[in-house]
Amino acid sequence: MLNYSTSEENYIKAIYRLQGSDGTVSTNALANALRTKPASVTDMMKKLKAKKLLHYQPYQGFRLSQEGSRVALGIIRRHRLWEFFLAEKLRFSWDEVHEVAEELEHVSNKKLIDKLDEFLGFPRVDPHGDPIPDASGRIEINKRICLTELPLLQVAIVSNVKDQSSPILELLEHMKIRIGTKLEVKKRFGFDESMEIKIGRLPAVLISKQLAENIFVKYEG
Amino acid sequence: MLNYSTSEENYIKAIYRLQGSDGTVSTNALANALRTKPASVTDMMKKLKAKKLLHYQPYQGFRLSQEGSRVALGIIRRHRLWEFFLAEKLRFSWDEVHEVAEELEHVSNKKLIDKLDEFLGFPRVDPHGDPIPDASGRIEINKRICLTELPLLQVAIVSNVKDQSSPILELLEHMKIRIGTKLEVKKRFGFDESMEIKIGRLPAVLISKQLAENIFVKYEG
DNA sequence: ATTTATTTTTAGATCTGTCTAAATTTATTT
DNA sequence: AAATAAATTTAGACAGATCTAAAAATAAAT
Numbered sequence: 432m433l434n435y436s437t438s439e440e441n442y443i444k445a446i447y448r449l450q451g452s453d454g455t456v457s458t459n460a461l462a463n464a465l466r467t468k469p470a471s472v473t474d475m476m477k478k479l480k481a482k483k484l485l486h487y488q489p490y491q492g493f494r495l496s497q498e499g500s501r502v503a504l505g506i507i508r509r510h511r512l513w514e515f516f517l518a519e520k521l522r523f524s525w526d527e528v529h530e531v532a533e534e535l536e537h538v539s540n541k542k543l544i545d546k547l548d549e550f551l552g553f554p555r556v557d558p559h560g561d562p563i564p565d566a567s568g569r570i571e572i573n574k575r576i577c578l579t580e581l582p583l584l585q586v587a588i589v590s591n592v593k594d595q596s597s598p599i600l601e602l603l604e605h606m607k608i609r610i611g612t613k614l615e616v617k618k619r620f621g622f623d624e625s626m627e628i629k630i631g632r633l634p635a636v637l638i639s640k641q642l643a644e645n646i647f648v649k650y651e652g
Numbered sequence: 653m654l655n656y657s658t659s660e661e662n663y664i665k666a667i668y669r670l671q672g673s674d675g676t677v678s679t680n681a682l683a684n685a686l687r688t689k690p691a692s693v694t695d696m697m698k699k700l701k702a703k704k705l706l707h708y709q710p711y712q713g714f715r716l717s718q719e720g721s722r723v724a725l726g727i728i729r730r731h732r733l734w735e736f737f738l739a740e741k742l743r744f745s746w747d748e749v750h751e752v753a754e755e756l757e758h759v760s761n762k763k764l765i766d767k768l769d770e771f772l773g774f775p776r777v778d779p780h781g782d783p784i785p786d787a788s789g790r791i792e793i794n795k796r797i798c799l800t801e802l803p804l805l806q807v808a809i810v811s812n813v814k815d816q817s818s819p820i821l822e823l824l825e826h827m828k829i830r831i832g833t834k835l836e837v838k839k840r841f842g843f844d845e846s847m848e849i850k851i852g853r854l855p856a857v858l859i860s861k862q863l864a865e866n867i868f869v870k871y872e873g
Numbered sequence: 874a875t876t877t878a879t880t881t882t883t884a885g886a887t888c889t890g891t892c893t894a895a896a897t898t899t900a901t902t903t
Numbered sequence: 904a905a906a907t908a909a910a911t912t913t914a915g916a917c918a919g920a921t922c923t924a925a926a927a928a929t930a931a932a933t
Contacts, residue, residue: 678909679911679912689913690911691912693911694911694912694913711912822915
């Protein structure tokens, strides 16, 4: 279990996010994601290659090695557990947790993280609905779909709103639907394609087809 | 509210601890405390002086400025709040919390720390019995005395054990007295100078003069 | 298949934090 | 008070992480 610098961890995390399940990542794409310069990326890629965290041939892009992925999942685990802690215990709102977790995630004491996990009750998803890797690095894949497609009684988390105009935000605000809100669809009505949804322990409410089409959710599956 | 590097913070914290209420700190003493070299200390002192965090004339030692003390108290606040969190919420033992808190203390988001403080119920002392500065940097002064001197009914925290031999540790273990244990003296008996103490909500127990003489405690006053 | 444009890498510089070795200042001894 | 010892500072070097500007490799366009 080696230790990596904050900078190295930020590169690893960004590569993990950019490469998806198969692809390779380009120097420019990574420089852009990290708001740094391509020359700095090349320098770091040499270092991470020497540490066997990624596969890299000059000019050919790069992707994480097995070990690199393992490290990335560790960082993501720490990040998401802290996000959960901040939202659930310290009552931060969903849009504040990310920035703070970016700092906390670099404290890499395994016992701390495993005890935090236990304290939080082994949560499966963070406040944005993204899955939290377990202590051995296993992670569930996330389904992201439109609320109109969500199976009945499947608990999901609001992850995105298509149309960000103020009329829709006003309505969402009124219905207490925010990014990070947990909900499930209780019933659908064929007549106007409206649906009844339940948010936490609040009484179920009815939302229109038009609104549902703009809400995207994530759930484990 | 400027931000300081982990390294700068470690120097500031060490100076605060070494200088006590009045004195100045020497280059060697600080190098020794930080397990670094005197030359490195001199370099850093120049930097911290330029940032107006301390008073420093070459060869004359240094002490924190008002601003430097303010920064030091912020770091100590973060450190002790995390220690409290680790002990109270994550069930770390008293001797494990320090090391982890050394890392967490450098995450310097004010809102995080103030919300953590609130979540923990605004604790006044950390698991070692040291006082926690409040959000505006106020700190209570700690009295450290032998258990034989502790006023009746004054709640205090075990901070030290004079004789670390195994017979005394066996006895302390049996009585569930550890560093960090909260206790108070209920009654003293003149005959053999034994005393009845209460630990948390456990039934009061009797301890001998010899044992009490080896236990040192801290309390706010 | 050249030429042009884009992407990526190299070369050389800077900043932070650290070090060793030498020089300097202060403290202590004789 | 001069000599010696101890503490402190300076000078110069190095590693990590970044940058700019120039060179090299790859991709796209004519």
